Amino acid sequence: xxxxLGRRMTAGAxxxxxxxxxxxMVPGAASAAPSTTTTNGSTTAATQASSxxxxxxTFRSAQQVVEADLAGRVAQLNALSAAANNAANHLTTGDRxxxxxxxxxxxxxxxxxxxxxxxxxxxxxxxxxxxYSMVYNYRVYVVMTPQTRLTVVLDDxxxxxxxxxxxxxxIATAISNAQAAGKDVTAAxxxxxxxxxxxxxxxxxxxxxxxxxxxxxxxxxxxxxxVFLAGRTDATNARVDLHAAYADAERIRTDLQ
Amino acid sequence: xKTPRLVTATLLSSVAMTLAACGxxxxxxxxxxxxxxxxxxxxxxxxxxxxxxTPAGSPRAGGTPTTTAPSNALSTQTLDQVAADLGALDNNxxxxxxxxxxxxGDS
Numbered sequence: 001x002x003x004x005l006g007r008r009m010t011a012g013a014x015x016x017x018x019x020x021x022x023x024x025m026v027p028g029a030a031s032a033a034p035s036t037t038t039t040n041g042s043t044t045a046a047t048q049a050s051s052x053x054x055x056x057x058t059f060r061s062a063q064q065v066v067e068a069d070l071a072g073r074v075a076q077l078n079a080l081s082a083a084a085n086n087a088a089n090h091l092t093t094g095d096r097x098x099x100x101x102x103x104x105x106x107x108x109x110x111x112x113x114x115x116x117x118x119x120x121x122x123x124x125x126x127x128x129x130x131x132y133s134m135v136y137n138y139r140v141y142v143v144m145t146p147q148t149r150l151t152v153v154l155d156d157x158x159x160x161x162x163x164x165x166x167x168x169x170x171i172a173t174a175i176s177n178a179q180a181a182g183k184d185v186t187a188a189x190x191x192x193x194x195x196x197x198x199x200x201x202x203x204x205x206x207x208x209x210x211x212x213x214x215x216x217x218x219x220x221x222x223x224x225x226x227v228f229l230a231g232r233t234d235a236t237n238a239r240v241d242l243h244a245a246y247a248d249a250e251r252i253r254t255d256l257q
Numbered sequence: 258x259k260t261p262r263l264v265t266a267t268l269l270s271s272v273a274m275t276l277a278a279c280g281x282x283x284x285x286x287x288x289x290x291x292x293x294x295x296x297x298x299x300x301x302x303x304x305x306x307x308x309x310x311t312p313a314g315s316p317r318a319g320g321t322p323t324t325t326a327p328s329n330a331l332s333t334q335t336l337d338q339v340a341a342d343l344g345a346l347d348n349n350x351x352x353x354x355x356x357x358x359x360x361x362g363d364s
Contacts, residue, residue, distance in 0.1 A: 141361040149353035156346045
């Protein structure tokens with residue numbers, strides 16, 4: 001398990017203490033949603049300073065906003081849990097377990113506990129504390145979500161790379177046999193060389209990336225946003241390589257016909 | 258005993274069938290390679306040895322090299338599954354991109 005509840009709560013308390021009084025908390029995603037900007041093709045997520053909207057006269061509406069935001073996070077976490085549990089993907093056993101632990105044993109119970117607290121809050125201060133914890137201690141959208149999604153992608157790619165490497169002897173045999181039968185295999189051999197190169201490049205792109213994704217925690221935001229973007233870039237490049245490897249295999253098939 | 262030509266034909270037939278099955282999935286989502294926009298260190302710049310995770314249901318690497326054609330059924334099954342996996346990969350990457358480009362808010 002990457003990080004247990006006790007460690008996260010301790011870290012959360014420290015983080016909360018450090019920023020109390022520095023951030024004007026307001027309830028709800030609408031009041032504390034990150035802005036996203038695109039600079040040179042790079043998406044940046046940043047938590048905006050919030051404007052206070054909870055007053056004694058607006059308390060009930062503010063409470064409803066917080067409750068809605070919490071419900072949205074529960075839905076998102078359930079979606080992430082489903083993705084991590086999906087047997088159709090190729091998450092490694094360890095990565096699947098790590099994600100499941102974080103999502104269902106830390107994040108989900110934590111957000112659900114906040115739902116209870118939000119319902120029982122009677123002051124703006126109490127509501128702000130719930131909203132603050134919801135955002136800063138759990139980071140459902142800007143850490144847990146990209147972490148889960150990218151780990152699935154990267155593990156899928158690693159799996160496919162393995163399958164393609166295992167096909168190489170079969171293709172080599174086909175080329176060798178064609179050559180022995182008098183076929184000109186120059187083009188097929190060139191495609192095969194590229195096939196191997198593409199697979200190797202994909203392996204380099206994904207090597208260690210899942211581990212890096214899983215090492216990110218809610219308290220690493222916003223710094224770890226760049227880690228996710230870099231992981232996305234590597235995953236995208238590996239995908240291109242894997243599709244190119246298939247194009248090479250198709251070329252080999254055509255040439256040896 | 259099969260002649261070399263027959264063995265070649267058998268192999269090519271197997272590869273042709275399986276590649277035809279996965280061709281659609283490999284051509285519809287071509288995107289250009291992109292360059293990372295971050296300066297963070299990445300393990301991906303290190304060339305790794307060509308070690309692989311062994312996928313379930315795929316032929317095992319290693320062992321005694323063979324010059325005979327592998328099982329056609331296994332080969333077809335493997336390549337068909339890769340085609341499906343590439344399609345699923347595309348979908349999962351699209352989902353990841355969507356989440357990264359448009360985070361809901363944290364918020």
